[in-house]
Amino acid sequence: MGSVEALAATFNRPGSITVFAGEGGLPAVRLASPTSAASATVYLHGAHVASWTDGGGTSLLYMSPTAVYDGKKALRGGIPLCWPQFGPGALPQHGFARTSAWALAATADEAGALSATFALGSSPGTRAAGFAADWVLTYTVRLAKAGGALSLRLAAAVAAGSPPAPITAALHTYFAVPSAAGVAVKGLAGLTYRDSADGGRERTEAADAVTVGAAEVDRVYLDAPSTVRLERGPSAGAVVMRTKNFPDAVVWNAYVDKTAALADMPDEDWRRYVCVEAVSVKTPVVVEGGGSGWGR
Numbered sequence: 001m002g003s004v005e006a007l008a009a010t011f012n013r014p015g016s017i018t019v020f021a022g023e024g025g026l027p028a029v030r031l032a033s034p035t036s037a038a039s040a041t042v043y044l045h046g047a048h049v050a051s052w053t054d055g056g057g058t059s060l061l062y063m064s065p066t067a068v069y070d071g072k073k074a075l076r077g078g079i080p081l082c083w084p085q086f087g088p089g090a091l092p093q094h095g096f097a098r099t100s101a102w103a104l105a106a107t108a109d110e111a112g113a114l115s116a117t118f119a120l121g122s123s124p125g126t127r128a129a130g131f132a133a134d135w136v137l138t139y140t141v142r143l144a145k146a147g148g149a150l151s152l153r154l155a156a157a158v159a160a161g162s163p164p165a166p167i168t169a170a171l172h173t174y175f176a177v178p179s180a181a182g183v184a185v186k187g188l189a190g191l192t193y194r195d196s197a198d199g200g201r202e203r204t205e206a207a208d209a210v211t212v213g214a215a216e217v218d219r220v221y222l223d224a225p226s227t228v229r230l231e232r233g234p235s236a237g238a239v240v241m242r243t244k245n246f247p248d249a250v251v252w253n254a255y256v257d258k259t260a261a262l263a264d265m266p267d268e269d270w271r272r273y274v275c276v277e278a279v280s281v282k283t284p285v286v287v288e289g290g291g292s293g294w295g296r
């Protein structure tokens with residue numbers, strides 16, 4: 001990773017894309033539409049999207065005011081990128097992509113969109129952590145200049161001759177909401193979900209809309225539709241999440257007790273977000289040596 005100044009010299013696009021030293025001095029890229037209020041900020045630490053504002057000026061991501069920017073811990077809020085493992089398992093919780101120093105590989109100011117592409121490769125550290133494959137990840141964050149639609153595309157290439165890479169993953173989005181108790185997540189009715197707040201017990205979603213804010217909600221919806229709609233609350237509008245190759249979906253809000261146990265989120269802030277996550281969990285994707293896979 002180069003210095004912020006060196007990265008800025010290569011990757012800044014006058015009037016729209018700026019590399020800067022963010023919180024804790026960590027390098028970050030800001031995409032800012034010249035024609036609307038749309039913007040996004042992405043830290044190289046974790047390739048972590050830390051802010052996203054739509055074309056009308058609505059800030060759509062929750063970022064914890066007590067997030068730790070030490071270049072080691074995952075940032076609390078925004079969009080952590082969980083790869084190659086979702087949740088607990090043989091590797092560190094939610095994998096190592098979200099705690100790795102990514103390279104900034106490219107930026108582009110195109111007619112309708114701004115983008116930044118990040119890259120991360122396997123290392124002795126990732127092999128020592130127990131993930132044997134040799135791989136390169138590419139992650140492109142694209143912001144539409146007019147409406148501010150955000151698109152996230154993740155691709156993994158596994159080197160020829162490498163052991164296969166078994167992958168579970170998540171785009172773990174913390175959506176900012178006026179009040180957790182006012183949200184409705186639609187598109188999940190009738191699905192089987194694993195209730196992580198109840199030991200992983202499988203249940204069927206009986207409600208038309210999933211709600212949070214009355215108890216801990218931590219659910220993995222299996223084989224979810226490619227479109228899930230988050231209604232952010234009365235008069236707060238909606239966000240539509242469209243996915244490809246992330247076949248499952250998570251809805252998570254930590255509520256009171258779990259939030260109190262999080263050192264990097266204020267106790268009251270469970271009221272301010274709901275995570276609606278594009279995930280690939282039920283069936284790990286196995287990318288063979290010489291192969292590649294992608295999702296968005």
Ligand SMILES: O=P(O)(O)OC[C@H]1O[C@@H](O)[C@H](O)[C@@H](O)[C@@H]1O
Nearest residue numbers: 093094172196218219250252277
């Ligand atoms: O605290 P972490 O590692 O960022 O994880 C936060 C949450 O992430 C969610 O995706 C999981 O479903 C929860 O079980 C977990 O608590």
